[in-house]
Amino acid sequence: MSLFNMTDLRAGLPPGQRLIGVDPGTRTIGIALSDTLLMLASPYGSLKRGKLGANAAEILAIARREGAGGLVVGLPLSMDGSKGPAAQAARDWAHALSDATGLPAALWDERLSSAAVNRFLIDEADMTRKRRAEVVDRMAAAYMLQAALDASKAQE
Secondary structure: OOEEOHHHHHHHOOOOOEEEEEEEOOOEEEEEEEOOOOOOEEEEEEEEOOOHHHHHHHHHHHHHHHOEEEEEEEEOOOOOOOOOHHHHHHHHHHHHHHHHHOOOEEEEEOOOHHHHHHHHHHHOOOOOHHHHHHHHHHHHHHHHHHHHHHHHHHOO
């Protein structure tokens, strides 16, 4: 499948379907899930990063179980907004994930999502480093998905 812009992905979803936010890290993939009204993103879980086929099967199982019809994959742009090697790798991975799952996908800027979540967990939740490591990936996925939902809602 091809990649869509967020507005088109959202507009193409049948009513009542959710979106899955995917934050692909080097060791862990954070997963978030929208509500059926596409207004609120919530942390869902995390997957150990492995072979694409295995990760795609896990994400497709979540999509089927939760009624999700599309993916929003984090795009690690450089701080100046340019697309470096990490962004190209994420784009290639998102294409391959979309093909493997059969789900349409959009890319969304994930700059500073992990930093913002870590700052929140330290300042507001007063979490230990170990506990933060357990939740930061899924919370970063939710942070990124929420930004995509908010931006695409404003354009409807």
